[in-house]
Amino acid sequence: MSLISIHCADEIATITFTNSARRNALSNAMIEEVLHAVHDFEQNKMRVLVLRAERGVKVWSAGRDVTELPQPCRDPLEYGDPLEIILRQVQECSMPVIAMLEGSVWGGACDLVLSCDIVIGCPTTSFCMTPAKIGVPYNVTGILHFLNIMGANLAKEMFFTAEPLSAERAANFGIINHLVQTEELEGFTYEMARRITRNSPLTISVIKEQVRLLSCAHPLSPPTFERIQGLRRKVCDSKDYMEGINAFLEKRDPSFKGE
Amino acid sequence: MSLISIHCADEIATITFTNSARRNALSNAMIEEVLHAVHDFEQNKMRVLVLRAERGVKVWSAGRDVTELPQPCRDPLEYGDPLEIILRQVQECSMPVIAMLEGSVWGGACDLVLSCDIVIGCPTTSFCMTPAKIGVPYNVTGILHFLNIMGANLAKEMFFTAEPLSAERAANFGIINHLVQTEELEGFTYEMARRITRNSPLTISVIKEQVRLLSCAHPLSPPTFERIQGLRRKVCDSKDYMEGINAFLEKRDPSFKGE
Amino acid sequence: MSLISIHCADEIATITFTNSARRNALSNAMIEEVLHAVHDFEQNKMRVLVLRAERGVKVWSAGRDVTELPQPCRDPLEYGDPLEIILRQVQECSMPVIAMLEGSVWGGACDLVLSCDIVIGCPTTSFCMTPAKIGVPYNVTGILHFLNIMGANLAKEMFFTAEPLSAERAANFGIINHLVQTEELEGFTYEMARRITRNSPLTISVIKEQVRLLSCAHPLSPPTFERIQGLRRKVCDSKDYMEGINAFLEKRDPSFKGE
Amino acid sequence: MSLISIHCADEIATITFTNSARRNALSNAMIEEVLHAVHDFEQNKMRVLVLRAERGVKVWSAGRDVTELPQPCRDPLEYGDPLEIILRQVQECSMPVIAMLEGSVWGGACDLVLSCDIVIGCPTTSFCMTPAKIGVPYNVTGILHFLNIMGANLAKEMFFTAEPLSAERAANFGIINHLVQTEELEGFTYEMARRITRNSPLTISVIKEQVRLLSCAHPLSPPTFERIQGLRRKVCDSKDYMEGINAFLEKRDPSFKGE
Amino acid sequence: MSLISIHCADEIATITFTNSARRNALSNAMIEEVLHAVHDFEQNKMRVLVLRAERGVKVWSAGRDVTELPQPCRDPLEYGDPLEIILRQVQECSMPVIAMLEGSVWGGACDLVLSCDIVIGCPTTSFCMTPAKIGVPYNVTGILHFLNIMGANLAKEMFFTAEPLSAERAANFGIINHLVQTEELEGFTYEMARRITRNSPLTISVIKEQVRLLSCAHPLSPPTFERIQGLRRKVCDSKDYMEGINAFLEKRDPSFKGE
Amino acid sequence: MSLISIHCADEIATITFTNSARRNALSNAMIEEVLHAVHDFEQNKMRVLVLRAERGVKVWSAGRDVTELPQPCRDPLEYGDPLEIILRQVQECSMPVIAMLEGSVWGGACDLVLSCDIVIGCPTTSFCMTPAKIGVPYNVTGILHFLNIMGANLAKEMFFTAEPLSAERAANFGIINHLVQTEELEGFTYEMARRITRNSPLTISVIKEQVRLLSCAHPLSPPTFERIQGLRRKVCDSKDYMEGINAFLEKRDPSFKGE
Numbered sequence A, B, C, D, E, F: 001m002s003l004i005s006i007h008c009a010d011e012i013a014t015i016t017f018t019n020s021a022r023r024n025a026l027s028n029a030m031i032e033e034v035l036h037a038v039h040d041f042e043q044n045k046m047r048v049l050v051l052r053a054e055r056g057v058k059v060w061s062a063g064r065d066v067t068e069l070p071q072p073c074r075d076p077l078e079y080g081d082p083l084e085i086i087l088r089q090v091q092e093c094s095m096p097v098i099a100m101l102e103g104s105v106w107g108g109a110c111d112l113v114l115s116c117d118i119v120i121g122c123p124t125t126s127f128c129m130t131p132a133k134i135g136v137p138y139n140v141t142g143i144l145h146f147l148n149i150m151g152a153n154l155a156k157e158m159f160f161t162a163e164p165l166s167a168e169r170a171a172n173f174g175i176i177n178h179l180v181q182t183e184e185l186e187g188f189t190y191e192m193a194r195r196i197t198r199n200s201p202l203t204i205s206v207i208k209e210q211v212r213l214l215s216c217a218h219p220l221s222p223p224t225f226e227r228i229q230g231l232r233r234k235v236c237d238s239k240d241y242m243e244g245i246n247a248f249l250e251k252r253d254p255s256f257k258g259e
């Protein structure tokens, strides 16, 4: 059974998350389907991709499937993790990707949305960065996705409080390109997509790649990076990491000791 | 016949684009005049430069003169191109440069405005980034000018849709420092200029230079840059590039094939 | 006599500037007290630090104590200067630091606020960057603090005009995370602090450190930096620098010659 | 007719240039064959690749085929040029590549040898960097290959004089890993290859990739790179460039004017 | 029982490895002793540190104690590993450290020697980089230590062949500063140490720190580093890694499959 | 009276230091003459510059004139210092510069020689890096000049011991391109110069600039650089700095306390 549906028309491709039962959690299976779809769209020279959930959902995506997190003492955001792979694919594919957002966006799904090129939201949209609630050490590229869109102080508020960011604040701070009424969301998004299809796909794909490379152009010295990796490892090896995941799975509040 | 007029008073220099007939297109001839003017202002120790069009214009500047683009298979945004030279001069001169904007700003003129230090707009102001409409591969420093002012998602919307950005959105996203009524535009701008003249010109010019250098401090490895250059070259060599320029000159919609 | 008061409750530490008589100027003595307090909070595993002034103050902090600036021909923002040390401590400590702002914030105190992780303001809050008024050459890390929070054009307006930035504009541009009514300021701030204490302190401190390192990741080549240092030295050695400090101490307007 | 011969035994692959008639010039056709061969070796999990010419040749490779240089006003060392592609393939493939050198190595073939992992030479080996003799603007990655192996002063001597560097000096300066007698060249090289096949191929390929990335880790700011590109373009567009190529093809000394 | 002996005279400190029975393997216990000793020398303002083994040893140090490598699926060269800590301490301490080498130097001990400031060897000295023999993925800072001393081709020969590098070749390639007769080794080393003690310790320690920082100044973008970390992780998780360690402990040749 | 003599023939310019009485110390007056000469050679399109002393001198140059060092508490190697200016001019001028060395080279003159493109020496040549003998904090670009030519361990030996490096070791380590007999020095140097004049000056000057930029491409983050500057300032402000200069001028051994 498929966890997404796909649609192509007028050089515009659409991926719709259809696993509302599981709140469109980014499970390995669902990511696998997205990877294949995007790959095919590129082959078929689609010019824009719209990433969306079904109409009327409360949750656009609940983020990574916590039941699939690796065992303790292993980096949960490793380069080869499916979530990391899909984030890179969205950034590296030649088509612009528009995130069309109805409902709340959680954890890794926030990172996915920030990896899209353009974000259209509506009043029910909200963002919630959960790693500090679960105790997960975030990775450097993931944090960089935030810093390329918003000021460091807002990124830190999102990560440190793990509270939802409303559509209105998101639009004010430029995280959402356009905030429109829910009933106009589709019309607005596809009208923008259509305009993009009329422009030069070569120019667009090269500019997209240039923006990606400039966004990565915050290089760190090797000892700095190895130090960060060492700090992150301590978090993965901590009791709090297990407490956070267990609390999440047991649907209770975690009790963190800082150890 | 001059394409600009210049004025100096109270240590405030002003360049006014006066070629409304050609919508103040940034032709080689006009850029040449601006270069000389800025050079003289520096010699005469002017403390602020206001860059503006004539009162009541619909178009502040239509951007680069497309009839002067180089022949196919040549980089249209090369380091020695007059537009690139004027962008650097505006950034490197010791005076703060205030862009005072009435009317719409197109293509290379957007880049010029973003290269200014402070931007004052009014309700008729709008910005439209046109390279994807013409099929021009943008250069890395040009894209960086956008990323130092706005989030990557907004920059990509401007480049990918090539649709006008309204004064209101520009102000919301911080592209325009102040959005004031059209009739207050001059008063507001020159009042700010006057305040700047009272402050330490040495402090200001060094901070301006530091901001410029930090804005450039997104270094790329040599193979990354040569790869970008290779991608841009494919665009210059493409059929779409010729189609884009021809369509523009023939005032018809281009038909891009991605080849 | 102490220049600050400190308070700890529920893993939330608070530093209150209590030297309103001197407008909470960041004197060496006051910085020394803050350094000790933050150090102790870290030892005692506080989870959040709130940095604030007393209720109802007009001036949150007047910034660096100008009477303590070094003699001419010496860099006033040197690495070992107490102000620089406290900025680094706030950035490097493992607790999130929330700046809770009532009243105006001047010069080096703006830099302190931007070095905090989250900023909560109220209608009386304003920011004023004064170095160009006094003739002080700002340092590279200081300018970088601004560029990591706001667009380059807004940073330049603040530095070049040395005019106050209102709470409203600061909130629009994302410098203030939340703008709330003065009477709600405390309640709002401590509610946010409480939420943070419930999350994983290990995750938070590592993300804070990653954001810090990514914010610094705008590297410059050695000749570029030595050139900046040479430019800054010329400012320290200039007549204008002495004029600026003297004018400030004599409470008169400076007359800068650019020499 | 093939321009190379290939051989595989004991997990050691060998490519032998067999076009002595054309002094093993790196023509597009020959590069194409090498590309395919290396690709196949990787598929077949070969553990080492030896790159060599036939026994007793005077010229190991004369470098790029000058008759195939692009027309004037086009970058002759563009990212998509076959020579550039083969240099990257040699650096990026997972097997160590040993250059086994008998005879002289010219121009682009020097760059190919420096892109190999290990270099074994004999008394007839010599290196000659010819671009200044022909008037070709070298690319940044090419120059970086030299700087990662030798001091800047030696690289500049090679480029500026375009004189042969003897096997002895090359060995002294570490360009050649081992200088052995011609009759021992094969035995020595394959003995080293055999030792490598006994070690962990995973460890080796990851270290090779790390060395490659660290060798590239000399990042340049975007304006610096665009400036270099502008300087190189002036060379391609110059009269001297045409003079250099014509003189080479007419087998006469060029007469450069610096224009 | 101590694994090292220490000695101080004339502001010259000496650490002598005294665990010849275990071939001075860099066990956690021995590293712990070195860490304390260096720390004390710094407190006591020693001006030079000589790092040596006992007279007449065959093996200066066999490198890291393989029996202490972490279990599979864990990074064996993690930031907090004792070997990594001692490498950083040697680089970061304010005294110059002279490695005085008699006998062979293996694996992690090569990295320790390259982390010293000056290396004095004698004819019995040799270097052998063993990670490819055991199947260990080397870390980025470790590889960088090699690239800051020798050409990339020599570093790759050492890593890929895991064969000893003789004192003579090491001296030729500049890895050893001075190659002297074994009986002159002590006299020569301490004479150099004495000369250093006469010079300005402030100047020396700042230059040492500058060289360290410049040696690290090969920054990598975040995705590049996370990709390397992903590649290294595959090696740690591979069957070959277990095979390599087991073979070493069982004193037999490993049989690597590349899996 | 002139401190240098200049000569031009066959597109080869020569500067000869003629102030043997003062051991060709790099006084401000002498540097001024060199600056003018190089500027004129560039205007006159000279193709190579030979930098030399008079035949038979014992001292090629004694380095910076210590009597002209700035007063304490001021950076002696500031960006605008004449020595720094001449180093940059030699690196940035379009002609290759060959240092032809007879006699010993001291302190800042070593830096000048390393800033040249090619170095030819003879048996009387030697190098001595004296800052640690005088107590001067070296600057970052100066140290980088060494690291681009030699391994970090050799650079540290030169700086830490302040002992002469013989011509033979210099040649072994590649600091000297060619070591020839004293009587052949002129013939050899001018023969190389002549060969360079026959090659493309455009190609050569662009490659020279690329090597310069790649040599600088070791970028440091702003806090790293400000920390180095702070460390260097402590040295300038120390008692040892005054002791070092006084001892030098009084021709006695300094007694450094590390304070």
Ligand code: NI
Pocket (backbone or CB within 6 Å): A218, C217, C218
């Ligand atoms: Ni940045």
Ligand code: NI
Pocket (backbone or CB within 6 Å): B218, C218
């Ligand atoms: Ni940036």
Ligand code: NI
Pocket (backbone or CB within 6 Å): D218, E218, F218
């Ligand atoms: Ni390097």
